[in-house]
Structures are given as structure tokens and as C-alpha cells.
Amino acid sequence: MNPDAASIWRAPRWALSVLLAALAMLGPFAIDTYIPAFSGIAKALDATPLQMQQTLSAYLLGFAFMNLFHGALSDSFGRRPVILWGIGMFTLASAGCALSTSIGALVFFRALQGLSTGAGIVVSRAVIRDMFPPSEAQRVMAQVTIYFGVAPAIAPIIGGWLYVHLDWHSVFWLLTIIGVLLWVANFKLLPETLHVDQRQPFNVGDLMSGYKTMCSDPRFVLLALASGVPFNGMFLYVLSAPAFLGEILGLAPTQYFWFFLFTISGIMSGAMLSGRLAGRILPRRQIHRGFTIMFVFGVANLVANLLFEPQLWWALPVIGVFTFGWALMVPVVTLLVLDLYPTRRGMASSLQAVVGSLSNAFVAGVIAPMVMHSAPTLALASLLLMSIGLVAWLYLRRRFPEATLSAPTA
Numbered sequence: 001m002n003p004d005a006a007s008i009w010r011a012p013r014w015a016l017s018v019l020l021a022a023l024a025m026l027g028p029f030a031i032d033t034y035i036p037a038f039s040g041i042a043k044a045l046d047a048t049p050l051q052m053q054q055t056l057s058a059y060l061l062g063f064a065f066m067n068l069f070h071g072a073l074s075d076s077f078g079r080r081p082v083i084l085w086g087i088g089m090f091t092l093a094s095a096g097c098a099l100s101t102s103i104g105a106l107v108f109f110r111a112l113q114g115l116s117t118g119a120g121i122v123v124s125r126a127v128i129r130d131m132f133p134p135s136e137a138q139r140v141m142a143q144v145t146i147y148f149g150v151a152p153a154i155a156p157i158i159g160g161w162l163y164v165h166l167d168w169h170s171v172f173w174l175l176t177i178i179g180v181l182l183w184v185a186n187f188k189l190l191p192e193t194l195h196v197d198q199r200q201p202f203n204v205g206d207l208m209s210g211y212k213t214m215c216s217d218p219r220f221v222l223l224a225l226a227s228g229v230p231f232n233g234m235f236l237y238v239l240s241a242p243a244f245l246g247e248i249l250g251l252a253p254t255q256y257f258w259f260f261l262f263t264i265s266g267i268m269s270g271a272m273l274s275g276r277l278a279g280r281i282l283p284r285r286q287i288h289r290g291f292t293i294m295f296v297f298g299v300a301n302l303v304a305n306l307l308f309e310p311q312l313w314w315a316l317p318v319i320g321v322f323t324f325g326w327a328l329m330v331p332v333v334t335l336l337v338l339d340l341y342p343t344r345r346g347m348a349s350s351l352q353a354v355v356g357s358l359s360n361a362f363v364a365g366v367i368a369p370m371v372m373h374s375a376p377t378l379a380l381a382s383l384l385l386m387s388i389g390l391v392a393w394l395y396l397r398r399r400f401p402e403a404t405l406s407a408p409t410a
Contacts, residue, residue, distance in 0.1 A: 002130045002198075008191040009131060017143045019189060020127060022182060023083065023120030024144045025151035026090070030117055030175055031059060031360075032151075032238065036160035037168035044168065047103040053365070055103070055110045060361035062114025064354055070122040071350030072210065076202035079123050079130065079346070080192045086119025087186060091179030098172035113175075118353060120182075125349040129338045130193035135279030141331035142275035150264050156241065157260060198343060210347050219403040220340055220348070222396040226287075227333040228356030230294060230389035232363045233382040234263060234323045239364050240372035248310050248375050258312065262320030270327025283332045284397060284404040290329025291390050297321045298383040305375040315375075322382075333393075336403065359385075 002008070009016055034041070035056075042052050074082040093116060096109035128140050162170040200206065214220045237244060237259070245251045245259055270290070277286055301318045304310075337352045338345045363385070371377040397404055 002193055002195045004195065008193065011189075013132075013136075013140070014143075015189075016131065017140045019185060020124040020140070021144045021147035023087075023124040023186070025147040026087075026120045026178070026182065027063065027117045027151075029151040029155045029178075030090070030094075030113055031056075032155035033159035033175065034168070034171045036156050037163040037171055040163055040168045041106070045100070045103045045106065047106075051103045051107070054107050057361065057365055058107045058111040059114035060357060060364060062111040063118050064114075064357040064361060066115040067118040067122055067350050067353040067357055068211075069350065070119045071126060071346030071348065071353075072207055073202075073346070074123045074126060074194065075200045075344060075346035078192050078194050078199070079127050080186075080190055082119050083123050083186055083190065084183065086116045086123075087179055087183040089116035091176055091183060094172050094175035094179055098169045098176060118357070122349045122353045123346065125334060125338060125352075126345045127190075127193045129335070129345050130195075134335065134339075138278035138331055138335055139275040141334055142271040142278070142327075145271040145274070145327055145331050146268050150267055154260060154264070156238075157257065194346075200343065207347075210344055211351070214341065214344070214348060214351055217340070219396065219400045220337065220351070222392040222400070223333060223337045223340070223403065224352045224355040225392035226389045226396065227330055227337060227352060228389075229359050229392075230291075230326055230386045231330070231356065232359055233294065233298065233386040234319065234326060235360060236363055236368055236371070236378065236382050236385065237319055238263070239368040240378060243372040244375070244378060247373060248378075249312055249315060251312070259316055259319075262316040263323050266320040266323030267327045270324035271331065274328050274331050282405070283336065286332050287329040287393060287404075290325045290327075291386075291393060293325030293328065294322050294386050295383075295390060297325065298379075298386050302376070302379040302383050305379045310375045322386075340403065 038052050041047065041055075042049070070082055070086065090113055093109045093112035096112065097106055100106040100109060124144065125141070128137050128144070131137075132140055158174070159171050162174060200210075241256065241259060245256050251258070274286065297318050301315075301322070304314060304318065334352070338348050341348050367381055367385075371381045
């Protein structure tokens with residue numbers, strides 16, 4: 001933690017939480033906002049379905065690749081410059097997407113968006129730990145989790161409305177406006193939170209040494225899997241929303257809001273409870289409760305879909321409770337990751353984000369197209385994705401119990 005934290009930010013702490021939460025939601029928001037406009041973009045740019053898929057893959061691959069470096073750069077040059085440069089490039093890339101007249105240009109600018117937008121979520125996690133002691137950091141991380149989880153749920157709604165009432169260009173102009181507002185807000189408000197004594201030397205050898213140390217540390221790998229992969233148990237349903245809601249549940253597009261109402265409610269209530277529990281129970285106990293909820297309702301979801309025809313009244317609440325469990329545990333796991341290497345929190349956040357973004361890309365490009373048209377296979381895939389994180393956590397608790405105690409305690 002920065003010893004000067006109290007003096008470099010004199011405004012209410014909730015204001016910094018809001019600023020960091022807005023940074024965190026930018027990445028997932030930019031992924032899903034344009035998905036409802038796929039057909040319109042394809043028609044306007046004379047693009048094939050494969051080419052349209054490349055616009056998503058280019059973003060996700062750029063996001064995953066540059067996440068390797070956002071945090072490491074912020075450990076050397078400071079949090080503020082990396083965030084400002086990232087938002088600036090994202091804004092220009094969004095304008096480029098809006099002005100694209102060919103599918104090749106759109107793929108290029110989407111890749112630039114992906115390369116730049118990760119700075120917000122990666123560096124904001126490091127900022128939280130720079131500025132707040134452990135238990136308070138968990139509360140702030142829980143607030144950020146709300147926005148991170150809500151963004152992919154509301155983004156298709158906003159993008160669909162813009163596409164229907166305006167056109168597909170308006171989706172990217174909205175992202176451009178958001179980028180401008182975020183850049184101005186951070187330029188005026190965000191202080192440099194990395195203390196000068198904590199800056200790391202910037203050279204290739206030092207970076208490679210840091211990456212090697214973390215990637216070869218089984219504690220870090222297990223925590224990264226536990227924090228990054230279970231989100232896809234819910235994200236799979238977001239990616240499959242048109243097929244799941246329209247074909248399987250028979251909802252009209254105007255009724256899709258029910259799905260997002262349940263997922264958003266689960267995320268918000270889980271994250272709020274996570275913040276309230278900060279400092280009151282052991283971190284590993286809170287994580288265990290979150291995984292237990294996800295496992296129980298993941299199994300219930302699978303069994304119900306195998307035995308019954310999916311119905312709105314039970315299918316969506318089960319997914320909502322699953323997201324509640326995820327939001328309850330993920331702020332604590334994230335802090336465990338950051339606290340493994342206190343002098344390299346930016347790099348730790350980067351590598352943690354890479355695990356999450358790579359799994360997101362794999363789910364979007366490979367798993368979702370394979371399972372989205374069948375309710376039982378959707379439920380099974382969701383359960384298996386969550387189970388990767390659960391197995392990693394259980395093995396960590398057994399093999400490295402000390403690594404489960406370094407986050408906020410009572």
C-alpha cells in the first residue's frame with residue numbers, strides 16, 4: 001500500500017471506487033455492445049460470418065496479448081500514464097471502427113481496441129491495492145466486481161437499442177464518447193498511486209524474470225485459474241443469449257431483459273455481500289461459500305435441464321444464483337493473487353487478466369458455438385468451466401494452505 005494514500009486522494013473513497021469501476025467495465029462493455037449489430041455490420045460491409053467472427057477474435061486476442069504488459073508497464077512507469085495512454089488509444093480505435101468502410105478495417109481497429117482497453121481493468125486492480133488496506137480493498141474490489149459483471153449483461157441491450165433506432169455506426173460512436181469522458185475524468189481526477197520507492201526497473205530481462213517467477217509458481221497459477229475461469233460459467237450464457245433465450249426458452253427479443261435482470265441482480269447482491277463480509281470472516285471461508293453456491297446450483301441447473309423442458313420461471317433464477325456465488329468469491333481471490341507479489345502487483349494483475357481473457361476468447365470462439373443450441377449441453381459446459389476454478393481452489397487449499405490466508409482477515 002502507498003504510504004501517502006491518504007494525502008494523494010482527499011475526495012471520498014467511494015468516488016475513487018466509482019472511477020476505478022468505470023475503468024474496469026470498459027473492456028467487457030466493448031466486447032458485447034456491438035454483438036446485436038452483427039447482421040447489420042455484415043450486410044453493410046459485405047462480410048461473411050467467418051469475417052464477422054474475426055472482429056470478435058481480433059479484439060479478444062489483442063486484449064489477451066496486451067494484458068501481459070499493461071500491469072508490468074505500470075509497475076515501472078506508474079499507474080496513471082498507462083491508464084491514460086490506454087484509454088486514449090481505445091478512443092481513437094473506437095472512432096476508427098465507426099468510420100470503417102471495409103471488414104478488414106473493422107478487424108484492424110477492433111484489434112487496436114483490444115490491445116488498449118485492458119489497461120483499465122488490469123491497472124485499476126493494482127490501484128486498489130496501492131490505495132487501500134486489505135479489508136477495505138476487498139470492499140472496493142467488490143464494488144468494481146459489480147460493474148465488471150454487469151457490463152457484459154447490459155451491453156447487448158444498449159447495443160441492440162442503438163442498432164435498431166440508429167445504425168451500427170452509433171454503437172462505436174457511443175464507445176468513442178465513453179472513451180473521451182473516461183480520459184477526461186482520469187486526467188483530472190486520478191492521482192499517481194504507485195509510490196516512487198515501489199517502482200521496478202524497466203528492462204526486458206527484469207520483465208522476463210518476473211513472468212517466469214509467477215508462471216512457475218503453482219500458487220499463482222492455481223489462484224489465477226480459480227479467479228479467471230469460473231466467470232465463463234455465466235459468460236457462456238451471455239454469449240449464447242440469442243439461441244438460449246430465443247430458441248430454447250422461446251422469448252421475444254423484447255423479453256431478453258429478464259435474463260439480464262437475474263444475472264445483474266445476482267452479481268450486485270453477491271458483490272455487496274462480499275464487501276460486507278470483508279474483515280469479518282476468513283477469506284478462504286468466503287471463497288469456499290462462493291464456490292459451494294456455484295457448484296450446487298450448477299449441478300441443479302444440469303439435472304433440471306436433463307429431466308425437464310427448460311422453463312423461464314426456473315431456468316433464469318438458477319443462473320442468477322450461480323452469478324451470486326461468483327460475485328461473492330471473486331473479489332477475495334483477486335486480492336489473494338495481488339498479495340502474492342506485493343512489489344509486482346501490476347504484473348500479477350496482468351497475468352491474472354491474461355488467464356481470464358484467454359478463457360473468454362476460447363469460450364466465445366469454440367465452446368459457445370458448439371453448445372448454445374442445447375440447454376443440457378449449455379448447462380454441462382457451464383458446470384465444467386466453473387469446476388476448473390473449483391478444482392484449482394481445492395488443490396491450492398490442500399497443497400498450499402498458507403496462500404489462502406494472505407488476503408483480508410478479521
